[in-house]
Amino acid sequence: MEVISGEPIAVVSSILVYPIKSCRGISVPQCFLTPTGFRWDRQWLVVNSKGRAYTQRVEPSLALVETELPNDALLEGWKPNKCSYLVIKAPGMDELKISLTAPQEVANDVSVWEWYGSALDEGAEASKWFSNYLGKPSRLVRFNAASETRPVDPKYAAGHKVMFSDQYPFLILSQGSMDSLNTLLEEPIPINRFRPNIVVNGCEPFAEDLWREIRIDNFTFEGVKLCSRCKVPSINQETGIAGPEPNETLKQTRSDKVLRPDKKQQGKVYFGQNMVWKNNAAEEGKAKVMKIGDPVYAIKKISNVAEAAA
Structure with a gap:
């Protein structure tokens, strides 16, 4: 060597940065580093009725789902408030806003590849939005770093x-x-x-x-x-x-x-x-x-x- x-x-x-796994990325001028990747990167996941991850491999239309974050959300020390949102858009769909403050509801039996665990559930409105967009029961979940780890x-x-x-x-x-x-x-x-x-x-x-x-x-x-x-x-x-x-x-x-x-x-x-x-x-x-x-x-x-x- x-x-x-x-x-x-x-x-x-x-x-x-790709806030939702398999959805469109955001090109940014700068971003805060964390040990799990850039801040907000792959923090959300769309899952089916059994909690299994959807990816572009089986749902290529996820490529058309756009995400937006507040500009300051990518900086060191920034903390979300009640007016901070992840904004989600897709062809033929109304805009969906997800609060960046952590949800309280927990979704159990979430899986992505080899990993199984619990995640935070973003609720009924997000579930309806992705279910309508994909044409099948879906939920939007968020990685729960407070209780879960996913080693490489x-x-x-x-x-x-x-x-x-x-x-x-x-x-x-x-x-x-x-x-x-x-x-x-x-x-x-x-x-x-x-x-x-x-x-x-x-x-x-x-x-x-x-x-x-x-x-x-x-x-x-x-x-x-x-x-x-x-x-x-x-x-x-x-x-x-x-x-x-x-x-x-x-x-x-x-x-x-x-x-x-x-x-x-x-x-x-x-x-x-x-x-x-x-x-x-x-x-x-x-x-x-x-x-x-x-x-x-x-x-x-x-x-x-x-x-x-x-």
Whole structure:
């Protein structure tokens, strides 16, 4: 492993937060960091009548659900009051407002992938809204951080946790990787297909594959696992309609067979790097807000993608 220091290798070009899992993200100029991800990221989840999570894999129309937060809600130290709302919009639907103060009602037997637990239920109005939109019984629930924890896979990042994210607190992707992929596609696609949290610009395509440890301004992140992709990148986030691309091209260029030919083959494709915030002692006492334009430094990196955890 190579240990590096010196000049920045990239800058943060976009920061994205997804308040409701599988719904549309919000592009923000800055955001407060927490150990489970950016503040408000995947804090809400739409579930069916049995408490099982809905995602775009089975309900692609969730891609059309927009969310808005108060501008100050992304800053350190901000606290919601009775006039603070998560605003939810979708085609053909009236606007729904969800109070950012925690609800009192509890929903038991909520599940997302491997995790089961309780969550906070956002009530009848939200349930009716999502039931009408999806055409089936639904509820909107909120992660209850006061009583629940959801650890990530200890094989890759022991001691870290998430709310309703798929696997890890942060997903980083470089604009160079996106541009490289688009040169191979007949019709270029936007980066929102891959739902990153942090987009960086200025580095070589797929440089993020090799990052074992980076620093963004004063914050240290560990690259723990290449991000294996499901069908969601094939869903047009403006229409909710799936197509063959970019997944077909990714199979040809970013599969484990191509990137990791000497490793055990799992039939996966990779795009982006999962990361955790190390939150070390040197960062204590400093403001915990990441901003667009923050410099990115490579601290440790591996020599080739075949060495990366996946």
